[in-house]
Amino acid sequence: MGAIGIEVTKITPEYLEGIMPVDQRTHQPYGLLHGGASAALAETLGSLAAAVASGEDKTAVGVELSSSHLRGIRAGSVTGRAYPLRLGKSLHVWEIKIHETGNEAAGLVCHSKLTVMIRDITNPPKSQ
Numbered sequence: 001m002g003a004i005g006i007e008v009t010k011i012t013p014e015y016l017e018g019i020m021p022v023d024q025r026t027h028q029p030y031g032l033l034h035g036g037a038s039a040a041l042a043e044t045l046g047s048l049a050a051a052v053a054s055g056e057d058k059t060a061v062g063v064e065l066s067s068s069h070l071r072g073i074r075a076g077s078v079t080g081r082a083y084p085l086r087l088g089k090s091l092h093v094w095e096i097k098i099h100e101t102g103n104e105a106a107g108l109v110c111h112s113k114l115t116v117m118i119r120d121i122t123n124p125p126k127s128q
């Protein structure tokens with residue numbers, strides 16, 4: 001998705017998963033994965049998961065994101081999984097765990113919590 005290369009890789013009833021490259025697009029000045037890129041991955045996955053869980057007549061809007069950056073990574077890619085903590089009628093809370101792709105045992109790169117407001121779609125996109 002967009003400029004930093006986020007791709008959704010799996011949607012299950014338990015979680016939504018996506019991957020993001022760790023390269024010049026997502027590095028900070030010292031060559032490590034930028035915390036803002038991790039936060040963008042977390043919010044993207046959590047918002048998409050909330051939209052899927054809410055149904056076609058709803059939209060999900062992030063209202064708060066908290067991220068802890070736990071381990072640096074310089075190359076490769078990271079995988080994130082968004083898990084629901086609370087699925088209310090108008091508010092969802094999602095936990096997003098991000099780890100180095102293929103090296104989950106090394107521990108989390110980033111741990112995030114996203115609060116999402118669920119709204120009715122007032123002007124749904126027209127079918128083409």
